Amino acid sequence: MSATAPASHGPGHPHAADQGKRDxxxxxxxxxxAIGVGAIAWPLIDSMNPSADVLALSSVEVxxxxxxxxxxxxxxxxxxxxxxxxxxxxxxxxxxDVKLSELIEPQPDSERVKAGHDQWxxxxxxxxxxxxxxxxxxxxxxxxxxxxxxxxxxxxQYDTSGRVRHGPAPLNLYLPQYAFESDSKIKxx
Amino acid sequence: xxxxxxxxxxGGQFAATLLAATLLAAPAIAQEGQLPHxxxxxxxxxxxxxxxxxQRGFQIYKEVCSNCHSLKEAYYRNLxxxxxSEEQVKAVAASVTVPTIGxxxxxxxxxxxxxxxxxxxxxxxxxxxxALNGALPPDxxxxxxxxxxxxxxxxxxxxxYGEPPAGMKMGDGMNYNRVFPGHQIAMPQPLQADQVQxxxxxxxxxxxxxxxxxxxxxxxxxxxMESRKQIGVKIILFLAMLTGITYVVKRxxxxxxx
Amino acid sequence: xxxxxxxxxxxxxxNWIDTRLPLFTMMNKEYAVFxxxxxxxxxxxxxxxxxxxxxxxxxxxxxxxxxxxxxxxxAFDSVERIMRDVxxxxxxxxxxxxxASMFFIVVYIxxxxxxxxxxxxxxxxxxxxxxxxxxxxxxxxxxxxxxLPWGQMSFWGATVITNLFSAFPLVGNxxxxxxxxxxxxxxxxxxxxxxxxxxxxxxxxxxxFFHVVAxxxxxxxxxxxxxxxxxxxxxxxxxxxxxxxxxxxxVFFMVWAAFVFFAPNFFGDPDNYIPANPLQTPSEIxxxxxxxxxxxxxxxxxxxxxxxxxxxxxxxxLFVLPWLDTSPVRSARFRPIYRALFWVHVxxxxxxxxxxxxxxxxxxxxxxxxxxxxxxxxFLVLLPIIxxxxxxxxxxESISRPVIPPRGGGGxxxxxxxxxxxxxx
Numbered sequence: 001m002s003a004t005a006p007a008s009h010g011p012g013h014p015h016a017a018d019q020g021k022r023d024x025x026x027x028x029x030x031x032x033x034a035i036g037v038g039a040i041a042w043p044l045i046d047s048m049n050p051s052a053d054v055l056a057l058s059s060v061e062v063x064x065x066x067x068x069x070x071x072x073x074x075x076x077x078x079x080x081x082x083x084x085x086x087x088x089x090x091x092x093x094x095x096x097d098v099k100l101s102e103l104i105e106p107q108p109d110s111e112r113v114k115a116g117h118d119q120w121x122x123x124x125x126x127x128x129x130x131x132x133x134x135x136x137x138x139x140x141x142x143x144x145x146x147x148x149x150x151x152x153x154x155x156x157q158y159d160t161s162g163r164v165r166h167g168p169a170p171l172n173l174y175l176p177q178y179a180f181e182s183d184s185k186i187k188x189x
Numbered sequence: 190x191x192x193x194x195x196x197x198x199x200g201g202q203f204a205a206t207l208l209a210a211t212l213l214a215a216p217a218i219a220q221e222g223q224l225p226h227x228x229x230x231x232x233x234x235x236x237x238x239x240x241x242x243x244q245r246g247f248q249i250y251k252e253v254c255s256n257c258h259s260l261k262e263a264y265y266r267n268l269x270x271x272x273x274s275e276e277q278v279k280a281v282a283a284s285v286t287v288p289t290i291g292x293x294x295x296x297x298x299x300x301x302x303x304x305x306x307x308x309x310x311x312x313x314x315x316x317x318x319x320a321l322n323g324a325l326p327p328d329x330x331x332x333x334x335x336x337x338x339x340x341x342x343x344x345x346x347x348x349x350y351g352e353p354p355a356g357m358k359m360g361d362g363m364n365y366n367r368v369f370p371g372h373q374i375a376m377p378q379p380l381q382a383d384q385v386q387x388x389x390x391x392x393x394x395x396x397x398x399x400x401x402x403x404x405x406x407x408x409x410x411x412x413x414m415e416s417r418k419q420i421g422v423k424i425i426l427f428l429a430m431l432t433g434i435t436y437v438v439k440r441x442x443x444x445x446x447x
Numbered sequence: 448x449x450x451x452x453x454x455x456x457x458x459x460x461x462n463w464i465d466t467r468l469p470l471f472t473m474m475n476k477e478y479a480v481f482x483x484x485x486x487x488x489x490x491x492x493x494x495x496x497x498x499x500x501x502x503x504x505x506x507x508x509x510x511x512x513x514x515x516x517x518x519x520x521x522a523f524d525s526v527e528r529i530m531r532d533v534x535x536x537x538x539x540x541x542x543x544x545x546x547a548s549m550f551f552i553v554v555y556i557x558x559x560x561x562x563x564x565x566x567x568x569x570x571x572x573x574x575x576x577x578x579x580x581x582x583x584x585x586x587x588x589x590x591x592x593x594x595l596p597w598g599q600m601s602f603w604g605a606t607v608i609t610n611l612f613s614a615f616p617l618v619g620n621x622x623x624x625x626x627x628x629x630x631x632x633x634x635x636x637x638x639x640x641x642x643x644x645x646x647x648x649x650x651x652x653x654x655x656f657f658h659v660v661a662x663x664x665x666x667x668x669x670x671x672x673x674x675x676x677x678x679x680x681x682x683x684x685x686x687x688x689x690x691x692x693x694x695x696x697x698v699f700f701m702v703w704a705a706f707v708f709f710a711p712n713f714f715g716d717p718d719n720y721i722p723a724n725p726l727q728t729p730s731e732i733x734x735x736x737x738x739x740x741x742x743x744x745x746x747x748x749x750x751x752x753x754x755x756x757x758x759x760x761x762x763x764x765l766f767v768l769p770w771l772d773t774s775p776v777r778s779a780r781f782r783p784i785y786r787a788l789f790w791v792h793v794x795x796x797x798x799x800x801x802x803x804x805x806x807x808x809x810x811x812x813x814x815x816x817x818x819x820x821x822x823x824x825x826f827l828v829l830l831p832i833i834x835x836x837x838x839x840x841x842x843x844e845s846i847s848r849p850v851i852p853p854r855g856g857g858g859x860x861x862x863x864x865x866x867x868x869x870x871x872x
Contacts, residue, residue: 032434035427043538047510047535052531053304056266057304327721335717336717370730418709420708421707432697446682
């Protein structure tokens with residue numbers, strides 16, 4: 001039961017002159033077969049990517065009129081919570097006045113809101129630490145020392161601009177892609 | 190040897206008789222009215238959908254068919270496949286209101302979005318039957334695939350209305366149709382000449398209308414058809430090449446076997 | 448015997464693995480250097496084609512299952528969603544649906560090849576019987592898979608086929624209720640069929656494995672039907688038969704692709720694009736083409752229980768075929784009477800297929816009964832008798848010298864004796 005190289009088998013060896021041509025043909029057919037296997041595998045793999053109906057739902061419109069100042073709403077977008085907070089004048093001022101050097105991930109408030117719509121902060125409501133959903137969007141929730149959001153899992157705290165102010169989260173809350181369709185309506189995605 | 194051969198011959202004859210009987214009996218079953226074959230832009234391995242015809246067909250569906258027939262597997266966004274722009278699709282969808290749940294928790298209505306399924310004319314089958322004298326109009330999403338004869342059949346039904354032959358007893362509220370199985374159909378003739386106004390100047394004859402709406406319905410039943418055929422041509426060519434190469438390699442490998 | 452395997456591989460990693468688990472040695476022995484008769488024709492491709500088809504069916508099926516919903520209210524729509532929204536979903540579904548037909552085409556050719564060349568005869572009886580088990584499992588899998596789209600044919604096919612079991616006296620109705628999980632085909636039926644449709648292909652893989660193991664114990668049959676006598680008669684499986692199988696595989700893929708891309712609903716029934724309606728039976732219930740001959744046998748027998756028994760019997764008879772055929776000669780090439788009867792049998796099976804597709808009226812009934820009678824006559828009466836009566840043609844001496852020795856002796860070949868009964872290797 002000893003294994004020997006397959007080439008040493010069979011009646012009559014191929015002639016040496018033939019060998020080169022034969023190897024080339026084997027190479028070509030092997031390459032073509034590899035392409036074939038890829039062509040079979042790709043549709044299988046791609047079928048697991050988001051389908052057309054999932055992609056078609058990848059943007060949502062949100063009406064802002066029912067949100068009073070100082071409160072927020074949570075909307076589902078691509079299966080994730082998005083926090084939309086109507087900030088008070090005081091909260092806006094706090095967010096704008098903070099020294100960038102104090103921040104864990106320095107970023108001015110103006111880069112996190114849309115110009116002319118300072119009162120609206122829109123962030124993806126997932127803690128950048130380990131993916132929990134921070135509290136603070138409901139009036140009864142704890143909002144942490146900086147008046148924004150507070151993550152119950154490991155105590156990360158965010159300010160009213162969604163910037164992380166107290167670890168262990170390393171980064172500010174992510175901003176979704178969104179645009180104002182009118183003063184009272186945004187389209188996320 | 191002799192008996193063996195004659196038995197073999199007898200067996201062969203028996204086989205031939207059996208085969209002949211099978212083949213002879215086959216056409217006896219082909220029945221029902223002959224289907225028209227109007228010729229379609231989408232037939233054949235390179236066929237594509239005639240965009241203009243499909244868009245006119247959508248107009249027919251919207252103005253005529255959709256009063257009774259749903260298209261519930263299709264989405265408004267699918268209309269981009271027959272050449273409508275994103276804005277046009279949005280406008281088509283927005284012209285329809287669909288049920289939703291309002292923020293107060295009560296049933297409400299909102300304009301449809303391109304991501305919505307086509308709105309069905311009736312809330313459910315029972316509502317349809319109640320409104321239509323007990324008849325249930327079938328959903329048209331895959332109607333072209335769900336009937337023997339496909340597009341030819343649907344075209345045949347749409348153009349197959351007429352007076353019943355003398356002596357044929359028609360059921361109450363039934364209409365005569367050459368192509369429909371049993372020749373009695375509950376649906377009154379849906380399309381007439383000049384039923385719609387085409388904006389592209391095409392003359393809306395009955396044949397033209399039927400042709401257009403069948404083109405549209407074939408697209409709705411097979412939205413993947415064009416890319417399917419395009420990929421198919423490439424795959425077949427690739428496999429033909431691979432077969433050739435493999436065969437040459439096989440000949441070489443086997444050349445030393447005697 | 449315990450102890451490390453002594454491996455000859457040079458590559459240290461391969462050698463390390465092979466010493467502990469001689470996979471490489473085994474693959475080399477069974478698929479590379481495996482001595483295979485040198486005279487195979489292209490009909491010997493079909494076992495490999497069937498294996499590849501099974502693997503592709505499992506691959507496409509697993510990905511389809513990721514998007515399919517086995518619920519009577521959602522199944523039809525979920526299939527339409529696969530067709531319309533899932534990336535390449537239409538390709539997966541059409542490849543899977545047509546793949547079922549391809550699988551049966553390939554396996555039927557494989558079976559008739561075995562019948563023609565006597566591949567079921569000793570010592571390959573168990574190999575053959577495992578093959579029949581594979582066929583039965585395939586049929587069960589295909590039937591349950593056809594139910595999943597939950598169209599009209601799915602529903603009524605399931606109703607009719609499960610009702611077959613009601614033919615059995617006393618327990619019949621209890622069995623049917625048990626199969627349904629209710630008092631009609633419904634949601635519970637769909638759920639369990641989906642579960643089993645997912646399970647059985649993996650059972651199939653297991654049986655196929657044993658089928659191959661048994662094949663490698665006895666060695667392959669060949670078009671001459673005579674045993675391998677010397678190394679001169681064989682070739683190593685690789686590269687000779689790997690490349691020959693590859694040629695067949697390419698052609699096979701072309702046929703499959705032609706259906707998938709250009710006539711994807713050719714084998715399908717339009718009625719299955721109508722959602723299942725438990726209150727209305729389609730005007731004609733026709734099973735998929737690969738079940739038509741059995742369906743014809745079922746309807747050819749006027750008695751319900753008799754029909755069911757004959758239908759199952761038409762496959763079960765294959766289990767005992769190795770003992771019904773009394774001829775010691777394997778290949779039909781050397782059996783003139785059997786060769787003729789083989790073709791009659793092929794025509795009878797095709798005729799049964801046509802009969803199954805049509806309403807049992809007029810000529811079709813007669814044809815169905817004649818063909819059914821022949822089917823059983825062939826196996827149960829003719830094969831045992833002609834094995835005794837038939838005088839086979841003289842067999843060649845060996846595969847490498849496929850010359851029929853001249854009659855009356857005097858040729859250079861020793862032993863030009865006619866048909867030695869079942870020579871020993």
